[in-house]
Amino acid sequence: MIFLGPVCFMEVSQREALLRQIEEEIRRCTRCRLHTGRTHAVPGEGRPDALVMFIGEAPGYYEDKQGRPFVGAAGRYLNSLLQKSGLRREDVFITNIVKCRPPNNRDPLPDEIRACSPFLDRQIEIVNPRVIVTLGRFALHHFFPGASISRVHGQPRWLGERLFFPMFHPAAGLYQPKWQPALEEDFRKLGELIRSLTTQEGVTTEEE
Numbered sequence: 001m002i003f004l005g006p007v008c009f010m011e012v013s014q015r016e017a018l019l020r021q022i023e024e025e026i027r028r029c030t031r032c033r034l035h036t037g038r039t040h041a042v043p044g045e046g047r048p049d050a051l052v053m054f055i056g057e058a059p060g061y062y063e064d065k066q067g068r069p070f071v072g073a074a075g076r077y078l079n080s081l082l083q084k085s086g087l088r089r090e091d092v093f094i095t096n097i098v099k100c101r102p103p104n105n106r107d108p109l110p111d112e113i114r115a116c117s118p119f120l121d122r123q124i125e126i127v128n129p130r131v132i133v134t135l136g137r138f139a140l141h142h143f144f145p146g147a148s149i150s151r152v153h154g155q156p157r158w159l160g161e162r163l164f165f166p167m168f169h170p171a172a173g174l175y176q177p178k179w180q181p182a183l184e185e186d187f188r189k190l191g192e193l194i195r196s197l198t199t200q201e202g203v204t205t206e207e208e
Helices: 012-028 033-037 061-066 073-085 110-127 137-143 170-175 177-200
Strands: 052-056 093-096 131-135 157-159 162-167
Touching: 012 110, 052 110, 052 137, 073 170, 073 177, 093 110, 110 137, 131 137, 131 177, 162 177, 170 177
Parallel strands: 052 093, 052 131, 131 162
Antiparallel strands: 157 162
């Protein structure tokens, strides 16, 4: 397993407090129509100084019930992919573009994404990940409008000081098994990338 360390000098306790503040704002949020049908908002979770942040599309049925990201079938598959890559779920930060479940798991609408974007932007600023993994086309388009996920998946690209790693959403692998080999290969590449970064920054790994 890879043990990820801090990437900037903000105290972890300060980051935790700021993230909790955002969580409370999200749970009370009424900025868009999605709040009317939610059981729980799903702010996200993970290490407050994570080197890697995963950003998906939107909460599903089980996420809405529990208030946690990626806890359904796609979440179990994500956990499996993380394990294969050498990452631990507790060492990364996981969230979504929108924080409330769209009705019947439909795609999030542009105004819903715009309403949630300030929350995501603040989470990124606080966690300050070196690597952002976009899961699916909505997360990809938030940072790279018009990019084709089928063309750019598995190809890291810089945007400012952050390295973005686009991937298919785990749900795509569940419902379209033809994408599973691509997902597994991309997670393998991600593991190699993180090992390279942690070695450069002097962060230890289990093997050491």
